[in-house]
Amino acid sequence: MINKEKMKILSVRSIAHQTIEMVLESEQISKVALPGQFLHIQVGNLTLRRPISIANNCSETGRITILFKVNGQGTNELSSYQSGEMLDILGPLGNGFPLESRSESTVLLIGGGIGVPPLYYLGKTFRCKGIKVISILGFQQANDVFYEDQFSELGETIIVTNDGSYGFKGLVTDVLERISAFDCYYACGPKPMLKALTDKLTDKEGFISLEERMGCGVGACFACVLPTTDGNGYKKICKDGPVFPAREVKL
Missing domain, CATH: 2.40.30.10 (Translation factors)
Structure with missing residues (x-):
């Protein structure tokens, strides 16, 4: 609606x-x-x-x-x-993150830059369901970091900056080995980050939320489409997404 x-x-x-x-x-x-x-x-x-x-x-x-x-x-x-x-x-x-009938005991949230915000509402929702939340948040540099305290209230939170001016130096994919175990991951951020994650986490179920410039926002103008991995057409990010199963669309 x-x-x-x-x-x-x-x-x-x-x-x-x-x-x-x-x-x-x-x-x-x-x-x-x-x-x-x-x-x-x-x-x-x-x-x-x-x-x-x-x-x-x-x-x-x-x-x-x-x-x-x-x-x-x-x-x-x-x-x-x-x-x-x-x-x-x-x-x-848009279609949000799947919440119904989820049975995970531990979820991993991975955000990059302005892809971090929607993960906070998601993390709060999971915590209310009694699910353990771990977060990896990536930023360009120290003065770009936000909501660290808010995510830390939800569970373990790792901050990564490209230049190493705060937290760990590198990319969000560089600290995945620090996470002992999780059942499913949820990520939002730029396409290169999402592609690197989906390529690395092939053995895990995951969902990605895509940032994209949009026209109408309701699926009428075809300004924000991505090809599907099965070769059967395209998905509209504004209407079919912005959230997709990790391996449903080509990045």
């Missing part, structure tokens, strides 16, 4: 280099939003809405948190909005 809603901005703050946390008040979307889904936000007079992952959601209070990196005209303008202003939003959109 897709809702269109005017959401009030409750707070806006910078949490890392060019990274903004925004808390929104929702009457309808928060009641049905699932981990891995996203909001499609109208920003000013820009033609295309901006897709932003849901980083946290509380259906009881009607508060939805989004995190985004300021890296273009849309996100730059969105970062200028203030508390009390309203945003025109469609959502929740």
Whole structure:
């Protein structure tokens, strides 16, 4: 079910280099939003809405948190909005992470950069189900790191930076051997990271969430498609995803 809603901005703050946390008040979307889904936000007079992952959601209070990196005209303008202003939003959109009938005792969350946010809502949901959560979070450098404390409250958390200025130096794949055991992995981040993970974790069940520029956000424009691994066509990231079984689409 897709809702269109005017959401009030409750707070806006910078949490890392060019990274903004925004808390929104929702009457309808928060009641049905699932981990891995996203909001499609109208920003000013820009033609295309901006897709932003849901980083946290509380259906009881009607508060939805989004995190985004300021890296273009849309996100730059969105970062200028203030508390009390309203945003025109469609959502929740896309298929989220599978939650029903999951029997894992331990899950591994792997996030890269702005792919980290949707994993927080997922991790909180798993913890509420009594599932053990381990997280590996990768960033470019120390001033890009965010939500370390929040993830640490969910379970063991390993931080990796490309330049080694914080945590371990390297890529998220470089620290996989530090994880003793897990039943399933859930990852979100840039395609090269996801490809490296799926190539390395071939013996594990996994689900990946893809970051992608989108047009319509509802599967009508074919702007965000990926070929399937079985050669039988394409999947629309905005509608069929953004979450897919790890080996369903070609990266």
